[in-house]
Amino acid sequence: MKNRILSTFMASALSIGLCQAQVAEDFKPSSLNQPGQEYPMVNSQGYARFKIVAPAADSVRVSLGLGGKGGTKLAKAEDGTWMGTTDGPMDEGFHYYNVKIDGGKFNDPGTLNYYGSVRWESGIEIPAKDQDFYALKNVPHGHVQQVLFPSPSTGTSRRAFVYTPAGYEKGKDKYPVLYLQHGWGEDETAWMNQGRANLIMDNLIAEGKIKPFIIVNTYGMTNEVKFGKIREFKIEPFQTVLINELIPYIDANFRTLANKDNRAMAGLSMGGMETKMITLNNPDVFAYYGLLSGGVYAPTDITDKSKVKLVFLSCGSKERPDGVKKATEELKAAGFNAVSYVSEGTAHEFQTWRRSLYQLAPMLFKK
Amino acid sequence: MKNRILSTFMASALSIGLCQAQVAEDFKPSSLNQPGQEYPMVNSQGYARFKIVAPAADSVRVSLGLGGKGGTKLAKAEDGTWMGTTDGPMDEGFHYYNVKIDGGKFNDPGTLNYYGSVRWESGIEIPAKDQDFYALKNVPHGHVQQVLFPSPSTGTSRRAFVYTPAGYEKGKDKYPVLYLQHGWGEDETAWMNQGRANLIMDNLIAEGKIKPFIIVNTYGMTNEVKFGKIREFKIEPFQTVLINELIPYIDANFRTLANKDNRAMAGLSMGGMETKMITLNNPDVFAYYGLLSGGVYAPTDITDKSKVKLVFLSCGSKERPDGVKKATEELKAAGFNAVSYVSEGTAHEFQTWRRSLYQLAPMLFKK
Numbered sequence: 001m002k003n004r005i006l007s008t009f010m011a012s013a014l015s016i017g018l019c020q021a022q023v024a025e026d027f028k029p030s031s032l033n034q035p036g037q038e039y040p041m042v043n044s045q046g047y048a049r050f051k052i053v054a055p056a057a058d059s060v061r062v063s064l065g066l067g068g069k070g071g072t073k074l075a076k077a078e079d080g081t082w083m084g085t086t087d088g089p090m091d092e093g094f095h096y097y098n099v100k101i102d103g104g105k106f107n108d109p110g111t112l113n114y115y116g117s118v119r120w121e122s123g124i125e126i127p128a129k130d131q132d133f134y135a136l137k138n139v140p141h142g143h144v145q146q147v148l149f150p151s152p153s154t155g156t157s158r159r160a161f162v163y164t165p166a167g168y169e170k171g172k173d174k175y176p177v178l179y180l181q182h183g184w185g186e187d188e189t190a191w192m193n194q195g196r197a198n199l200i201m202d203n204l205i206a207e208g209k210i211k212p213f214i215i216v217n218t219y220g221m222t223n224e225v226k227f228g229k230i231r232e233f234k235i236e237p238f239q240t241v242l243i244n245e246l247i248p249y250i251d252a253n254f255r256t257l258a259n260k261d262n263r264a265m266a267g268l269s270m271g272g273m274e275t276k277m278i279t280l281n282n283p284d285v286f287a288y289y290g291l292l293s294g295g296v297y298a299p300t301d302i303t304d305k306s307k308v309k310l311v312f313l314s315c316g317s318k319e320r321p322d323g324v325k326k327a328t329e330e331l332k333a334a335g336f337n338a339v340s341y342v343s344e345g346t347a348h349e350f351q352t353w354r355r356s357l358y359q360l361a362p363m364l365f366k367k
Numbered sequence: 368m369k370n371r372i373l374s375t376f377m378a379s380a381l382s383i384g385l386c387q388a389q390v391a392e393d394f395k396p397s398s399l400n401q402p403g404q405e406y407p408m409v410n411s412q413g414y415a416r417f418k419i420v421a422p423a424a425d426s427v428r429v430s431l432g433l434g435g436k437g438g439t440k441l442a443k444a445e446d447g448t449w450m451g452t453t454d455g456p457m458d459e460g461f462h463y464y465n466v467k468i469d470g471g472k473f474n475d476p477g478t479l480n481y482y483g484s485v486r487w488e489s490g491i492e493i494p495a496k497d498q499d500f501y502a503l504k505n506v507p508h509g510h511v512q513q514v515l516f517p518s519p520s521t522g523t524s525r526r527a528f529v530y531t532p533a534g535y536e537k538g539k540d541k542y543p544v545l546y547l548q549h550g551w552g553e554d555e556t557a558w559m560n561q562g563r564a565n566l567i568m569d570n571l572i573a574e575g576k577i578k579p580f581i582i583v584n585t586y587g588m589t590n591e592v593k594f595g596k597i598r599e600f601k602i603e604p605f606q607t608v609l610i611n612e613l614i615p616y617i618d619a620n621f622r623t624l625a626n627k628d629n630r631a632m633a634g635l636s637m638g639g640m641e642t643k644m645i646t647l648n649n650p651d652v653f654a655y656y657g658l659l660s661g662g663v664y665a666p667t668d669i670t671d672k673s674k675v676k677l678v679f680l681s682c683g684s685k686e687r688p689d690g691v692k693k694a695t696e697e698l699k700a701a702g703f704n705a706v707s708y709v710s711e712g713t714a715h716e717f718q719t720w721r722r723s724l725y726q727l728a729p730m731l732f733k734k
Contacts, residue, residue, distance in 0.1 A: 034486055054471030058423050080470070103447070104421030106473045113480055113487060119401055120480060136524055141515035143529075148508035157503055162510075169620045253536045 093351025460718025
């Protein structure tokens with residue numbers, strides 16, 4: 001027993017030693033840094049390195065690092081700055097994080113902020129092998145419009161973002177629409193900012209891989225949802241905003257194909273839960289359903305099979321891909337056009353959802 | 368002499384005492400706070416109160432406060448939070464700020480961030496007596512579009528924001544365009560975020576006070592400009608982007624009245640300097656010129672008077688209004704349609720520029 005503990009200890013000491021010895025010193029600024037900022041940096045292996053200026057602080061810790069260890073503790077350098085590197089490579093893609101300074105939670109002044117966990121958080125981008133599909137390229141770009149639509153049910157003007165494909169302004173065509181929802185703690189900025197949905201669409205359209213369509217994002221947390229109390233969530237307030245207020249506004253103000261067969265709904269995480277409830281409650285509104293790390297449909301959930309053109313279920317390989325695959329098989333066996341997608345090497349994070357959108361988009365509005 | 372010093376000291380001690388005694392305890396969360404955040408707060412007199420959680424910090428200071436005193440030092444409360452109130456009322460309107468924690472510069476996690484001073488800064492809003500003109504109201508709202516336009520001269524896709532008035536999507540009318548520039552250290556997000564230009568326009572249009580027009584904002588610091596080295600600034604790189612790349616893109620993708628008499632250029636601070644150079648270099652491109660806290664034109668600057676429909680010069684009363692007024696009189700005497708505007712009680716800040724846009728908009732595209 002003692003030997004076993006000892007050898008485990010030594011093995012892990014060894015692996016840490018090896019690991020740190022192998023960190024490639026080819027760090028470059030993260031692509032999400034604020035203009036002119038050198039840190040945070042990432043290397044070719046996916047390690048992240050942080051530098052925080054707070055000369056008189058007693059402790060500085062970054063929330064990122066390998067799972068469950070409380071993040072990365074920074075050490076004070078001679079020049080008074082705090083520096084540290086994650087204890088291993090991060091998953092590819094986008095990550096939220098924050099910085100604990102003397103017990104308070106702040107953002108890294110070096111990088112841009114993204115709304116997640118019900119706060120604007122720091123963001124970092126670990127270059128991915130497949131990053132080309134969401135890169136900003138020299139292709140025609142669609143526009144992303146901020147609209148403020150009247151919402152009598154909530155007594156406010158609510159915000160939505162609308163992606164219109166390149167050439168929309170000059171043309172006369174009508175377009176199908178995908179209503180695409182964010183996750184818990186995020187908002188309507190998530191899909192275009194951290195999700196890069198507009199660039200994914202621009203690139204797919206430029207390569208002729210999809211039929212151009214409009215994407216609409218709005219805020220899905222119309223009633224307060226506390227994390228961990230998601231079972232108490234009631235769909236009615238948001239469903240009213242989406243079905244009775246936003247869709248009519250979009251159909252009145254944009255050149256849409258305003259019918260079920262040209263309307264899709266998808267969402268990530270909590271947005272998947274919302275998608276499931278709203279599509280099932282409104283079988284004549286949407287024909288395409290997508291749940292991205294957001295649960296599954298059982299065949300018995302859907303009353304009228306003939307109304308559904310596609311059920312798309314996805315998640316990261318580090319989530320629970322078996323559940324997604326099994327549900328898809330059951331839907332197929334019951335005669336649905338069901339497709340599953342598993343993002344290799346990613347967890348409950350935006351790289352999974354960027355890839356899911358990239359997979360989903362070519363299947364929409366085909367029939 | 369001694370008496371005089373003493374009495375000055377006593378008077379100022381007295382005024383501080385009185386001042387603090389008079390702080391109205393009716394603080395409310397600033398309208399720019401992040402969702403669910405109570406602090407920072409503002410009271411009916413314009414005092415701001417801050418609360419920062421950093422239990423183990425040694426010193427916390429907020430950069431806001433009455434001029435030149437290094438901001439507001441927060442004091443540690445019994446619960447480990449840091450609290451403090453500005454030593455006097457702030458000017459009405461929007462202010463950038465940051466938080467110094469143990470010698471490092473961070474943002475207040477309680478509030479939204481705005482790009483200024485070449486970094487995303489914390490923002491706070493002191494309610495203004497005239498805040499109605501930029502309030503979010505139950506009126507038809509225009510859309511704000513993010514466009515990525517090709518820029519061969521800089522080898523990138525560059526970003527612009529385009530405000531189109533309510534009803535643009537449904538109609539067939541063509542619209543005049545105002546090209547409106549931000550200041551040093553800001554970017555193309557400034558006018559819509561901290562400037563609330565879209566809401567100012569929505570409200571003016573809803574009240575029938577202006578002829579609807581399009582507003583375009585893009586990034587004006589195409590070459591690096593260090594603060595204090597603004598005299599070394601060369602206009603050519605940005606002028607090429609604006610005149611040869613952005614304007615043709617806007618005219619090709621939006622329903623514009625694509626001629627001089629339906630095109631205006633205005634800018635704040637450094638954006639005023641850019642406006643002056645570009646309008647003078649391109650007399651056949653713009654007919655309306657606006658410098659907002661951004662210098663003046665002399666009559667001799669302008670070669671062909673007949674091409675200029677309006678020269679608008681403005682600043683805050685706490686800046687140098689005499690220069691603006693004098694220049695306007697000289698322009699008038701030389702036969703120009705020149706108008707000056709001085710924003711009462713404001714300095715080189717966004718409340719001056721919100722008000723300036725509100726004054727300028729009704730004068731545009733009249734002739």
